[in-house]
Amino acid sequence: MKERSSDLIARDITRSILSAELKIQEPLQSERDLAAHYKVGRPTIREALLRLEQDGWITSRKGMPSVVNDYWKQGNLMTIVTILQHEDEIPDEFIVYMLELRVSITPAYFRDALENNKLKVISLFAPYEDIDNTTVTYAEFDWYIQHGVAMLSPNPIYLLILNSFKDVYIRMAEKYFSDSTHRAASRDYYETLLKWILDGDLQLAEQTVHDMMEASIRLWKQKMNGGNA
Template sequence: MIERSSEKITKQLIRSILEKEWRTNDPLPPERELATHYQVGRPTIREALQRLERDGWVTIRKGAPALVNDYWKRGNLMTIVNILQHHDDIPDEFIVYMLELRITLTPAYVRDALLHHRLQMISLFIPLQELPDDPKSYAEFDWKLQKNVAELSPNPVFLLILNSFENIYGKMAEKYFLEPSHRKASKKYYDQFLEATLKGDLHRAETLTKQMMVTSLELWKIKMNGGV
């Protein structure tokens, strides 16, 4: 897919904001200056600014240059994706943020999926029997599992949220699963979850999920602090 000029400029402006060339409440250069700098027409600049405003990066002002926002307070899910795409390596603290989010999010769509599609849930674990013990394999399995479970929930918002992170989830998961003890803990969870689901013990399956989400966060924090 060919990237539009406005998309390229949007990314470059986001990079400048993240690198603090412009800080919160700073005005961006006027449209005319931006058009000259990027060698495009003003309509292209205007379209890029509209994209930035949509995702909380700036506030467009009539008759004045756009103002840089505090994107942590004014942004949305796409803002997080934009931030992560700016990094070649996913920052450790972002993995903490995602693991904290999963503590609340994952048990909810697991519960919904189990209540409505228990047999289909069981089928998702078939690849587990031949899962290679390496970070990439675990990351791919975990992503497919999370996405497919969310899709089985009657609430479509869960899947929409996960889809927002599709391009970066793998990077975060591979970094997490580099640690053998993390893979071991997840494998134990997968086995116990499947056993509970086969027995029809949906409460235990949901409880195991919540416990595993908490454990994952604890393991990662230990790793960040230099532990094993």
């Protein structure tokens, strides 16, 4: 599907911000000058600027050119998604940030889902025995479980957060599961988690989720350090 001119312009301005061609707190060109530069009408420029403001990249000022935000402090979820869309490979440090986020939210939506839809959570593990020991398969299964459990939580915010990161999550998971020891750790985790769920011990199930999220951070940091703890 062909992208709209406003989307292409917004992407180009974002690229200029990320490359520091446009500095934080620096004003953009006027709408008229931007329209001349991109050879489009001013309504197209306004649409692009609105998109950039909604995604946390700029702040509009009445009667004055928009100004570039400090996107790490003034951005939102879409800012992060856009940053990673501009990366050919997800930085190792960012995977740590995402894994730390999982420690905060994953046990919570697992607990909510188990308290409200235990049998449906169990059914999500049906394909588990048949998953191949490959990077892509583990990445896809991990997303399938996380997304499915978040969907079964009565709090829709968890699912909205995950949906915002779907493409990024898969790319991150493929990089994480490229290490066979990480796949082995996840297989042990799935087996232990399913055991506690089937036994009806939801507190231990939640603790197992939390412990695995913490273990994922340790494993990834070891990989970043060349295998050293």
